[in-house]
Each structure stands twice: as C-alpha cells, then as structure tokens.
Amino acid sequence: MLFTLFFAFTWENKTFLYAHVYTHTHTHTHTHTHVYVCICTYLFVCVFPDSVMASGQGQSIAMGLGLGMDTLEEELEKASFFGHLEGGASSTIDYSRLNRDLDSSTTTITPGQRLQLDQKENELHTREELPLQHNTELSSLRQENYLLQSKLHIAEEAKNKCRWHLGLCNSLDPLTEKKLQEIQKEVKQQETLIRGYQQENEKLYLQMKALQAQSKLNEEAMFTENQRLVNELTSTKEQLSKSTLPRTVQNIGCVDHIQRITELQRQMEAAQENQRLKQEKQALEVDLQMMRKDRDLAKAHVVNSSGYFELQIVEDRYKEEVCSLKKKLQWYAENQELLDRDAARMRTATAEIHKLTEQVEKLKMEVGKKDNESKLKQRTREAKRIQDLERQVKEMEEILKRRNPNSLTALIYAAANSPALDEGPSQTTVLLERRIRKLEAELESHNDEAKRSLRAMEQQYQRIKLQYEQQISDLEQQLAQKHQDQDLAQSAGVWEAQVHSLQDELEQLKETFQSRENILQEKVHSLQVKLSKPKPEKAPQHSPSRHQQQAETALGVRIERLNQELSAKTRTIQELSRTVERLQRERRNMPPGPSLRLVAKQKLVVPKGPVFAPGEREGTVGEGGETAAFPPTHDEKDYQPKVFTGSHISEVLLENERLRLRLEQLEHKWDEERVALFQEWSAEQLSSLKADHQREVERLLTQISVTHSSSKVAELTNQVISQEVRLHIHFRDQVKELQTTKDALAVSKLREDTLQSQLTRLLEELKQAKECHSPELRHFTSLERKIHNLELRHARREKELQQVISQTRLVLETEHQSELERWRSLAQGKTRELEVFRLELDSILDVLRELQRQGVVIPPPDQGSSLPFTWRT
Template sequence: LEQTLRGKNPNVVPAVIHAGPTSSRVNALLERRVQRLEAELESQNEEAKQSLHGRHEQQISALEQQLEQKQQVKPEDSGMADCQALEEKLNRIRQYHQEKEKSLLQQVKTLQQQLETKVNRHPRHAEAAYGLRIERLNQELATKTRSIQELNRTVKRLQRERRNMSVSEPCITGTKQQYCCHRTHHSAPAEDCSAGVTTFLPAQYEKAYQPAVFTGSHISEVLQENKDLKQSIELLRLHNEEEKAALKADAFQAKEELLRYVLEEQLTSLKTEHHRVLVHMRTTALEHSSSKVTELTNRLRTREVRADSQVAELQKSKEALAVSKSREDVLQMQVAGLLQELKKAREVQGPEAKLLSNLEKKILHIELRHELREKELHQFTRGVCQTSADQHTEEKRWKYLVLNKNREMETFRLELDSILDTLRCLQRQRMPPTPLTPLAFAQEHQNWQVHH
C-alpha cells in the first residue's frame, strides 16, 4: 500500500507520512511540506501582484498616451471633457484592480488557513500529540504514586512512634520526634529519627510537658488546635494594639485639654491686665484734661486770628483783581477798535496787510498769555478759598504775579499806543510802510519777550 501510494502520488501528504518511519520524521517532513507550500503561495502572490502592477502601468501609460494624442488633436474646450472622461475611466479601472487585488489576498489567506488546519487535523499528527500527552500524564501519575507511598510510610511511622511513646519521656523528645516527622513528611524515606536525639534545656516561657494531653488525638487535630491558638493570639495582639491606640488617643485628648486650660488661664490674666491698664489710662486722661483743654482753646484762637488776617488779604487781592479786570476790559475795547482800524487799513492799503497780520498774530499771542494768566488767577482764588491758613507765602507770590501782570499790561498798552501813532502818521503821509519780514518779526518778538 505504501509503495502504491508513493508510486502514484509521491507528493501527497499521506504518502509523505507513510514514507517516514517515526513521528519525528513525519513532523519534519510535514513542516518542510508546509514551508514549501507557503513559499509557493508567496511566490504566486508576488507574481500575481507583479503582473497586476504591470497591467496597471501598461493601461495607465496607454491612457496617458491617448490623452496626449487627444489633447494635441482637439482644441482646449473639447479636450477638457475628454480628459475628465478618461480620468474617470482610469479611476474606475484602478478601483476595479484594487478590489481584485484585495480579493486575491483574501483568497491566499483563506488557503493558508485551510492548509494549517489540514496539517493540524492529520490523524498521525493527532496520534503523536495524544501519545505525548499520555506519556506526560503517566509521568505525573508516577510522581503522585511515589508521593502517596511516601506519605503512607510517614503515617505508619508516626503511628508506630505514638504507640511506642512512654509517659516518662521528657518534653524535648516529643518535640524532637515531631521535628523528625515533619522532616520525613517533606523528604524521601530516611533513617529512624530516634537515633541520635539531642536534648535541649526548656525555655522559661515553655510549659511542662503533659503526655496524656495528646494521646487520643490525631496530628490533624493538634495542628487545628495550634492554628486556633495562633488565631486567638493574633486576635489578642490586635485587641492589644487597639487598646494602645485608644490609650494614645485618650492621652492626646488629655494633653489638648490641659493646653486649652492653660491658654484659657493666660487669656483671663491678659484680659484683667488689659482692663487695669485701661482704667489707669482713663484716670490719667481725666487728671490732665484741664491743661489739654486750655492748650486747644489757645490753638483755636491763634488759628482764628490767622484766618481773619488771611480773609483781609484775600479781600485786598479781590479788589486788585477787580481793578485789573476793569483795565483788561478797557484794553480789550481798545484792541477791538484797533482791529477795526486794521481791517479798514487793509481794505485801503494792500502792502500794509502783512504788517497788520503780523500785528494780529502778536496780539493773539498776547491775548492767549493773558487768558492763561487769568485761568491761573481763577485757580488761585478757588484754591485760596479751599486751602488752610498755611498758604501765606503762596499769596505773596500771587500778589507779585498780579503786579507783574499789571506792569506787562501797561507796557502792552504803551506799545499799542505807539503802533497806533505810527499807523496814523502813515495814513496822513499816505506812504506804504515797510513790511516786516518774518525774520525781523521773530527777532522783534524775541526782544520783546526778553524785555518783559
């Protein structure tokens, strides 16, 4: 049968399986077969991809050539529509080929999965896996049986030792036998533990040995009792810790209460001291109140005298301001008349217009300065009404400024009179006056500012 299978189909998987005498060779042959099939699938996939890519490139190049030919033959208007149609066609072809490529890749993946499942489901391979599993289970069973036998031996030895236990043996021999039993339970069957027993002196916290306590009990009961005792010890330890924590909390609260009591005592003492100091201060203030009242009355009288003197000075300054305002009104009337005369002179004489404009600029500048001084005076008067009696020096300064302003007004009036006299002389003689250049006017204005 094997020879017929090899002769008919040498590459079939069953023939390959029959060809191998052992499971390891069968696995090796199957792995080689799978690798060869995977390599063939990958090569076929790469060839399909390359062929598809080549076809795509050929179609794209052909379409691009057609586009170029049509663009060369047709005009631009008709070429745009053809180009769009060709681009749409090209996109459709690309999508179709991409979908085809995806479907081929999916087919390859499905074939690979089927191949893997077939290889895994082969009966010989399954039998080999089952055989390995059975061997592993047999090994585990052998180890378990050995451990059970060892446990049985240890149990028999323990029973024998319990039977041979005498009443007169000390506590240390019992503990040593338990230690030996524990060693035999965890290790292979060893020698008898009764030989070579060493005695140890009991500690102070150990109890006296009573052999009749555990005579009728099994080792599991002893262990359970030991576990219960450990749990009770743990509970006692926890209870002790809780009591310690409660005692610490009580001590902390007691300390806090003591500190609070001390602070309250300090506060009460401070309050009493503060009250005593306040009473002392009140008494001293009442004793020295008469002298303070006299001092305050004297200060008030001196301030009233100063205020009266300041009021008188303010009235004088107001009278001086009224006189200066009347003078300013007269000067404004004169300036208005001069402006009218200047307008008439401009209408009559043309060359005199520049001189008159310069004079007007000069007059406007002086008027602006005059207005600024008036504003300063108004601010000063308002400030004097609101400020206290400590501004005597400021009043003197402003008086000096008022006097200077009056002098400037007098000089301005004299200059205007001289200008009017010159204009009248020019009108009488009917001679064109020499027009002032801007440079000469600036020099004259600077000289006037330096002079004033």
C-alpha cells in the first residue's frame, strides 16, 4: 500500500512542498522517506495564471499545488526504488555509495539522452524568462487591482454593515447614488482644475512667445554689436599696421601727405561748389513750386470754368487704375500655369505616396498574417499543453476536494470560474476606425483638389477674359484707324459716284421689276380669262374632276404667290427710293468742306486750267460728263506752298494706289454682302412660299373632304377651319396694334432722349450760371460739395464698420461654437469614462454575486480577522 501526503507553506515568496510517502510491503513494515522540493512561486504563476487570487498589497499569494510533480505511476516507481534501497541498507543512508551510483549513472548517459537534457534545460530557461515578463504585467495589474479592491472593500463594508445590521439586500441603491454624486463632484473638480491648467498653459505660452521674440531681438542686437566690434578691430589693425611702417619711408610719406593735402583742397572746393549748387537748386525748387501753384490755380480756374478737364483727369486716373489691375490679373493668370504644374507634381507625388502606403499596408498585412499563423500554431500547442496541465490540476484538485472540501484550493477554483472583465475594443472596430480616418483624409484631399481646380478655372477665365478684352481693344483701335483711313481716303467724287451708282442700280431694279410686273400682269390676265371661261360639265368619273380641282388650286396658289412677290418688289422699290432721297438730302445738307469742294467745281468749265493727265481727264469725263473748273470759293483757305514740301510725288502716287486698292476691296466686299443678303432673302421667300403652298394644299384637301362628305367629322373640321381663320384675322389685328404701339414707344423713347439731353444741357447751364455767381455763392456750392463728399465718406466708413463688426461677430461665433464643441467632446469623454467605470463596478459586483451564489461567504471587515472563509456544499 502506498499513501502520499502533500503539504505546502510559503516563505519569502517561495513555496516549499513537503511530500510524505508511506509505503507498505510484505517484507517491511513502515518506511518513512522525506523528500523536500523547493519551487519558485513565479514559475507556478506562469504555468497557472488563472489559479492566482490577489488579496491585497503586502499579502502572500496562495497558489495551487502539484507543480512539477509526476503522475501517480511515477510516484509508485520512486517509492519502490527508495524501498529497495532502504531494504538493503542500514538505518543510516550511505550517501557515498549513492554518489558513486550517481557518477556511474552520469557516465552511462547516452548522447541522445544528453540532447534531451539540454532541450529540457533550454525549456527551463525559457520558462524562467517568461515569468519575468509576466511579473511586469502583474505589477501593473496589482496596482489596478489594489485600487479596485480598495473601492470594492468600501462597497463591501457598506453592504455588509447594512446586511448584518438591517438584514436588507436592496440597501445598495442610495449608496451607489451617493457614490455617483461623489464621482460627479470629483469630475467637476477635475474639470475646473483642467480649465485652470489650460489658462495657465495659455499664459505660459504667451510668455514663452514674448521671451522668444525678446531673445531674437537680443540675438540680432548681439550680432550687430559683434559685427561693429569686428569692423572696429579690423580698422584698428589696419591703423596699427600703417603706424608700424619703417622709418625709412618718411620721405615717401611726406610726398603722400602733400598729395593728400592737395586732394583735400580739391574736395573742399568741390564741397563749396556743391553747397552753392544746392542753394541754387533750392531757389529753383522754390520757383518751381511757385510755378506749380500757379499751374494748379490755372487748372482749378479751368475746372471751375468747364468740367471737361476734370472729367478728363478722372478718366485718365481710372484708366491708369484699370491698366494696373489688368496687369495684376495678367500676372496672376500667367503664374497660374506654374501653380497648375506644381499642383500636378503634388498630385503625382501624393499618388505615389498613396501607392507606397498601400504597399506598406499590404506588406504589414502579410507579415501580420504570418505572425498570426505562427501565433495560432503556438497557441494551439500552448492550448494542448494547458489542457494537459489543467487535467492534472483537476485531478489533484478532485483529490484535495475529496479530502478537504473547505480548503483554499476550492476557493481558488471558485474564483477561477468567475467571469472575466470586458476586453478592449475588438479588431473590427479598430479596422472600421482606421477606414473612417482614411476616408476622411481622402475627402479632405478631394476637397482641396476641387478648390485648386476651381481657382485654376477662375484664373483661366480671367486670362481668357483679358485676352478677349485686349483683342477687342485692338480691333476697336484698328476699326477707328480704318474709319480714319476711310475719311482720309474719301476724295472729291466719292459721294457723287455713290449717288450715281445707286441711281443706276435703282433704274435697273425699276426696269427689272417693271418687266416682271408686266409679265405677272399678263399671266394674271390670262389666268383670269381662263377662269372666266365656262367650265365644262363634270364627267361621271371621279378622277377628272379631282385633277381639275387640283389644277385650279395650283393656279390660285400661284396667283397669290405672284401677288406677294409683286407687293414685296414694290416695297423694296419704295425703300430704295427713300434711301436715295435720304442720301440726296444729306448731300444737300452737308457743308462744302474740302472733301466736297471738287464736287461743286465739277459743274463749271475751266477756260484756262492746268494740263490734266490722260487718266485724270478720262476719269472726270466719265464721272461728271464734263470737265470741272476750280473757281475760288468763299471758304477756301489761302495757298500755303510749304505744306507738302516734305512729301515726294512717288509717295503721293503710292498713297493714291493704296487707297484705290482699298476702295476696290470695299466695293468687292459690299457686292459680296449684297449677294449674300439677296440669297438670304430668296431663301426666306422660298420657305414662305413652301409654307403657303402646304397651307393651301391642306385647305383644298379639307374643302374637298367637306364637299364630298356630309358626316359629322367634316362639319367639325369645317368649324375648326373657320375658327382658325377668325383667329388668324384676330392675330393679324393684334400684330397691327403691336406695330402701332411699337411706333408710339419709339416716339416716346425719342422724346425721352430729347428731354434727357435738354435736362443735361440745362444742368450744364445751371452749373455755368452758378460759376458765374459771386464768390460767396461759389464758396457755398463748394461747401455743399464738400459736405456731400463727407456724407458719402461717412456712409462708406459706416458700411465698412458694419462689415468689420459682422466679420468679428462671425469669428466670435465660430470661436464660441468651437469652444462649445470642445467642451462637449470633453464632457462626452468624461461620460464614456464614467460608463467604463460603471461597467467595471458592475462586473465586480457580478463576480461577488457569483461567489455568493457558489457559496462563498465574505465576512464583514470587523470580523475578517477571526472568521475564516467557508465553503458551502
């Protein structure tokens, strides 16, 4: 029979295991073998971390038993071995023989066994290193446990007192409310402290900034002082080097001294001359200022006399401002290309950075997967090992529980079965938070890119706008230049030639239109004759009458079209006649200037005139029909022979040739435009004729359907057509009324323009009359203008002040809102911390309830020293 008893005690953080083995055999009665084993506590903690219960700071740690112990079969073998040893020996153990046996056994160890021993030693070393790592974690956990246990003891004391004295289980609610109130007070105190620390930090930050600025100023002053001292040192060194020259150079020094004296005399004379010139300059400046004052007075007088000069000055100033602003816009537009290139480079760089970060994340994920796989493998191995050890522990605990049900190991077992606290955030929440941050960063980058693109588009729009404005101004200048060239290029017979050409064209148009009108009248007459003839009787068949009706409708459409063409031609003839009359009136009303002087001279014959060239004579004969003379007129200027002395006849001929080519180009262009207008007009006429033809065909179809059918649909269509005709007449009347209203509106606009011009003229006369008044009245008007200007400036300043006030109000509101958001986030953080603390307290209370449910009786604090823990079964 074999019995094994285990006893454990703790001293200086080490657990000593005492095993007392009782063996009973047939040959021996009782044999006592004492085996002492010393095992470190931290190794036990490493192997069985779940079976440890901390009871406070400074207390010993109670642990489970059975660390490093063999199974029951191995214990039996050990007992039999020691029994055989004691059977063959005396009452005292021969340790020398045992040592010899051990030496012999060590010599007989095989290399495989030695490798196994080395592996076991390495495992032992790793096991010894693991507890060191766990000890650091345990120290932090002990501190947290100590804090939680202190709070737990306070809650337990209150609970036990209420339970022992009053016997009520629901007395924790007011205590928890009081505790929450105390916690809220502590949180408020912490917030006030944080606010005070924040204010103190801001003050210190401002002081630090001031000190930094002061230090920078001191550094600059020190640097300038050092530079000055260095310059003085170099100058003193140069003076010393000059003074330490050898005495043999005294004669040369005298010559240099004389030269220096002469140079100083020249400098003195130059200084006197400069002084004299400065005095003259001052006198000239005084004269110039006087002249400027006189000029300003003259300008003021001119401005008072006429406001055109002032307007010109203001216009010049505005033009300068516009030019400067355009230059600024052009500079911004030109620099926008550089900004676009920089933005493109930044985008490429950010894209590369994103790619690299994605690659890094992928590599991290791969490394993490590999680590997780290795950790999973290691965890599986550790789980198997833990299961084996737990199985051994359970076996030992079952043995101890059967022998001593109220032992400490049972309490440890019960504590091990208690639910653990909630862990930190899961991996999915971490991944989601990371994804949210990434999306926020992408959104910000997209917003920045959109802003940059919008700014680039705006700059591009400004650049294009400037280009178009520049082009428009250039074209306007070219157009003005062309107008000037045309005015200069108009010779004596331009107007007469234009009038003759228009008259010839009008005669041709009259002839063509008259011929067309005659032809159309003949056609109309013939058609009327055909229509007036009696119609043949209708054939019994339906098809000939239909063809006859179609021919009649076609003839009616053609007659209407020809009438419309005739009316259009008559209108064009009337318009052309009106234009000719207008041109003739303008020609009669124009003053006989230098451009029309030759036109008036062409009506007379020159008995004695200069000899003309053949081309000139032909041109005059072709245009006027007779030669023109040059009699003197009342508005002719005196002859000045030196006007065209600087120009050669070749230059004049070239200018004449250029003007002739330009005239031919303009005539060709005018012909092209006239042809284009005629084509457009003919296209419009054709489209209108097609529309009329379509309408007439539809009308004839409806008429045929009405005549050849007596159904309800035909009657309704007839009603619709009649309604359309009435509407057409009504709309035509409305168009006529609209035309009359348009004419009245034009007349009223013309009247308004005339009244506006009269008003401006009267205002100018009033202004001139005011200027012609006495000096007191002029002073009064100037004061009125100044007061008006002051009022305008005051209003502008008020507007600017209102804008500044609104901007400051917006800034303050935004700052206040940000401050509120910050304090709100702080309050939310505090509430989250309170929720976490409340959850921890709830978990601790759940652990206590579980212990109570399992039968653990926790004594009150005053009886904790006398009453031990008990286990209810």
